[in-house]
Amino acid sequence: xxxxxxxxxxxxxxxxxxxxxxxxxxxxxxxxxxxxxxxxxxxxxxxxxxxxxxxxxxxxxxxxxxxxxxxxxxxxxxxxxxxxxxxxxxxxxxxxxxxxxxxxxxxxxxxxxxxxxxxxxxxxxxxxxxxxxxxxxxxxxxxxxxxxxxxxxxxxxxxxxxxxxxxxxxxxxxxxxxxxxxxxxxxxxxxxxxxxxxxxxxxxxxxxxxxxxxxxxxxxxxxxxxxxxxxxxxxxxxxxxxxxxxxxxxxxxxxxxxxxxxxxxxxxxxxxxxxxxxxxxxxxxxxxxxxxxxxxxxxxxxxxxxxxxxxxxxxxxxxxxxxxxxxxxxxxxxxxxxxxxxxxxxxxxx
Numbered sequence: 001x002x003x004x005x006x007x008x009x010x011x012x013x014x015x016x017x018x019x020x021x022x023x024x025x026x027x028x029x030x031x032x033x034x035x036x037x038x039x040x041x042x043x044x045x046x047x048x049x050x051x052x053x054x055x056x057x058x059x060x061x062x063x064x065x066x067x068x069x070x071x072x073x074x075x076x077x078x079x080x081x082x083x084x085x086x087x088x089x090x091x092x093x094x095x096x097x098x099x100x101x102x103x104x105x106x107x108x109x110x111x112x113x114x115x116x117x118x119x120x121x122x123x124x125x126x127x128x129x130x131x132x133x134x135x136x137x138x139x140x141x142x143x144x145x146x147x148x149x150x151x152x153x154x155x156x157x158x159x160x161x162x163x164x165x166x167x168x169x170x171x172x173x174x175x176x177x178x179x180x181x182x183x184x185x186x187x188x189x190x191x192x193x194x195x196x197x198x199x200x201x202x203x204x205x206x207x208x209x210x211x212x213x214x215x216x217x218x219x220x221x222x223x224x225x226x227x228x229x230x231x232x233x234x235x236x237x238x239x240x241x242x243x244x245x246x247x248x249x250x251x252x253x254x255x256x257x258x259x260x261x262x263x264x265x266x267x268x269x270x271x272x273x274x275x276x277x278x279x280x281x282x283x284x285x286x287x288x289x290x291x292x293x294x295x296x297x298x299x300x301x302x303x304x305x306x307x308x309x310x311x312x313x314x315x316x317x318x319x320x321x322x323x324x325x326x327x328x329x330x331x332x333x334x335x336x337x338x339x340x341x342x343x344x345x346x347x348x349x350x
Contacts, residue, residue: 005075005080006033006034006035006036006075007034007035007036007074007075007184007185007217008033008034008057008072008073008074008075008101008185008217008219009033009034009071009072009073010030010031010032010033010053010057010070010071010072010073011031011070011071011072011073012029012030012031012069012070012071012341013027013029013030013031013053013056013067013069013070013071013072013084014027014028014029014030014067014068014069014070014343014344015027015049015052015053015056015061015065015066015067015068016065016066016068016346017064017065018064018065018066018347018348019064021290022290023346023348024065024289024290025241025289025292025343026049026052026065026241026289027049027052027053027056027241027242028049028240028241028242028343029070029241029242029340029341029343030049030053030070030238030241030242030243031243031338032236032243032246034185034217034218034219035217035234036217037211037215037216037217038217038218038233038234039211039217039218039220039231039232039233039234040217040218040219040220040232040233040234040235040236041220041221041222041227041228041231041232041234041235041236041249042219042220042221042222042235042236042238043221043222043223043224043225043228043235043236043237043238043264044223044237044238044239044244044264045223045239045282045285045286046223046286047240047286047289048238048239048240048241048286049238049240049241049242050189050190050221050238051106051189051190051221052065052241053221053238054103054187054189054219054221056072056084057072057074057083057101057187057219058097058101058103058187059083059086059088059093059097060088060097061088064348067084068344068346069084069344069346070084071084071085072084074096074100074101074185076096076100076101076184077100078092078095078096081096083096098125098128098129098181098183099129099181099182099183100181100183100184100185101183101184101185101187102177102178102179102180102181102183102185102186102187103178103186103187103188103189104171104174104175104178104186104187104188104189104191105174105189105191106189106190106191106193107193108162108167108170108171108173108174109162109170111174112162112170112173112174112177113162114161114162114163115161116161117158117159117160117161118146118157118158118159118160118161118162118165118173119139119142119158119159121177122138122142122145122146122158122173122176122177122180123135123138123139123142125177125180125181126138126141126142126180126181129180129181139158141180142154142158142176142180143155143158145176145179145180146158146172146173146176148176148179149172149173149175149176149179149206150172150202150206151169151172151173151176157169167196167199168196168199168202168203171191171192171199171203172203172206174191175191175203175206175207175210179210179214179216182214182216183216184216184217185216185217185218185219186207186210186211186216186217186218186219187218187219187221188207188218188219188220188221189221190221190222190223191203191207192204192222192224192227193222200227204227204230204231207220207231208231220232225264225265225268226268228249228252229249229253232249233248233249234246234247234248234249235247235248235249235251235252237252237258237260237261237264239260239286239297239298240286240287240289240292240297240298241297242297242327243317243325243327244258244260244261244298244326244327244328245257245258245260245261245324245325245326245327245328246324246325246326247320247321247323247324247325248323248324251320251321251323251324252324253265255320255321255324257320257324257326257328257330257331258298258326258327258328259298259302259303259304259328259330260282260298260301260302261326263280263282263303264282266280267279267280267281267282282301283301283303284300284301285301287300293311294311294312295309295310295311295312295313295314295315296310296311296314296315296327296328296329299311304330306329309329310329313340314327314340314342315327315328315329315340316336316337316338316339316340317336317337317338317340318331318332318334318335318336318337319334319335319336319337320334325337327340
């Protein structure tokens with residue numbers, strides 16, 4: 001039997017920002033897939049291109065950025081679409097964005113309008129997805145959505161403004177808006193960053209419940225490896241715009257192969273660790289996007305750095321197992337899944 005086609009398949013995606021200081025390769029040869037009814041986690045430090053990748057899928061990259069090459073095949077109601085080949089303002093893209101692919105943004109205070117009530121914003125979204133819906137019916141459905149995401153007294157809160165709500169409540173309103181069109185793919189961009197730990201746990205439980213109930217696929221973006229371990233089925237470790245390692249959650253946590261993945265895991269505090277033990281930190285920081293290191297993007301921070309190898313060329317993607325791959329010269333001798341492709345010659349004018 002042929003394997004089931006993934007809901008989303010991203011291949012060699014490159015999203016660049018053309019500035020007066022130079023070109024920022026925010027997403028630089030990113031490839032991954034999101035299977036049907038699975039949760040895929042993307043993890044990495046700030047500045048690794050996680051949010052830009054999500055915005056590329058939705059076609060909402062602000063100028064001076066744009067997708068310069070690659071493909072993003074989405075298997076939706078309108079057939080198999082290559083989102084990278086569509087104009088973001090195209091009617092087909094507009095019908096896909098929001099309804100079939102939706103997103104929970106990182107910061108509710110900037111994602112929601114402060115001058116419109118919760119109900120006004122939710123009703124507008126619902127009526128865009130279903131033109132036959134009356135305003136009264138849309139309001140009733142919104143109350144049901146707010147109740148579904150665990151908001152108490154939704155009949156009252158629907159007329160509130162977001163500045164009257166707590167951080168956790170705002171995040172739940174964002175979740176309600178994201179699932180209002182019953183999407184096939186939900187992208188959650190660090191949805192627990194701006195809220196405290198106890199509310200984080202409730203939001204994660206809510207997302208897990210929605211995934212199971214609606215049987216939707218999910219792309220969950222975070223810098224928190226603990227959240228990935230709890231929620232995801234498959235993991236993508238990103239560094240400087242590309243995939244460093246990917247595999248099942250068991251592969252990544254039980255058998256990490258890339259030095260960056262290993263460093264991320266070693267920096268997590270553990271329950272059984274002796275008190276006052278100093279946490280292992282990753283030396284250095286993500287490079288300045290205008291001054292990328294030659295060769296492997298992690299070479300200037302890697303404890304296993306080999307001069308003349310790691311700084312000479314981009315490593316290919318090696319197979320570790322049937323479900324795990326990593327981009328590191330330490331795996332030389334393993335099967336090569338994909339050779340590293342050089343960045344395309346592009347300009348701000350296209």
